[in-house]
Amino acid sequence: MKLLYTNDDQLLVGHIRNVVESAGFDVCLKNEILSSAAGGGASPLDVWVEVWVVHDNDYGEAMKVVENTLSADDGQEWECSNCKEPNGASFMLCWNCQVEKPQIQNSLMI
Template sequence: MKRLINCDSLFQAGHIKNILQQAGIDCLIKNEQLSGGLGEIPFLDCLPELWILRNKDFERAQSLLKSSCNANISGTPWGCMNCGERNESHFAVCWKCGIHDSINT
């Protein structure tokens, strides 16, 4: 089992889960019950995480995630300071490594 992404909201996690399940990729959301409607930036380990159950599905899940995100962009993509990955604006954390780009900045 591999972690695909740290989501910035349960809504996002559910959205991605739907996309993956439509493609026949089994996944689960961790920390689902811990996410509240807090105004503060939550700690990373309290954010919902999306996990891919079968490792062989992981790369396909990543490309699905990328293409699904490219479909509905309204903002400026940002580059992850940790891994250099390009992230769409609606991602609060890097989709690849889960690092938040703007903590303490």
Template sequence: MHCVLRSDDLFVIQRAKDVLEAKGITCLIKNQFASGAMGEIPPQDCIPELWLLDESWAPRAERILAELDERPQQGAWHCPQCRELNEAQFAICWNCQDSRD
């Protein structure tokens, strides 16, 4: 396994997980529910992390996540698969779960 992302913001981790899984990269979130234990265990052990199940996907996953950070803000978009309208903040179609790209 390989950690590709750490963030205090669980929504950032979940978005990255959704994007990677839409591209066929299997991953999991560690420490997803650990914030409730903060104070009982060290804070650095409570930060949500995104882990790849297969380390061989690390270069591709890191490239996808880097592109995700560099993507300019865009308006609403139509899904290339089902043509449904999606709001700008979504990278994956709400209807068919196809990627924006």
């Protein structure tokens, strides 16, 4: 197992996990339970959720998927129709609320 990605934003980490997993790689999350245990004695901010790739051989390819996902350079960002958060072009679901990416709006329809 190799550590693929970690961030203090567990929603983003969860999104990365989904993208990498849907690309066909075996991944697992670490620290997910601890991070969701807010309100306890320990600060959840101390623990970042981690995405691990199960097979070391997959690491290089899986990291490319992560980089492509995090990079907004290869397309247009889109704004979530539900929560108005900006999403990178490669995001098929809103990182914040998991609403699906809207279809490209056709100005001719106005």
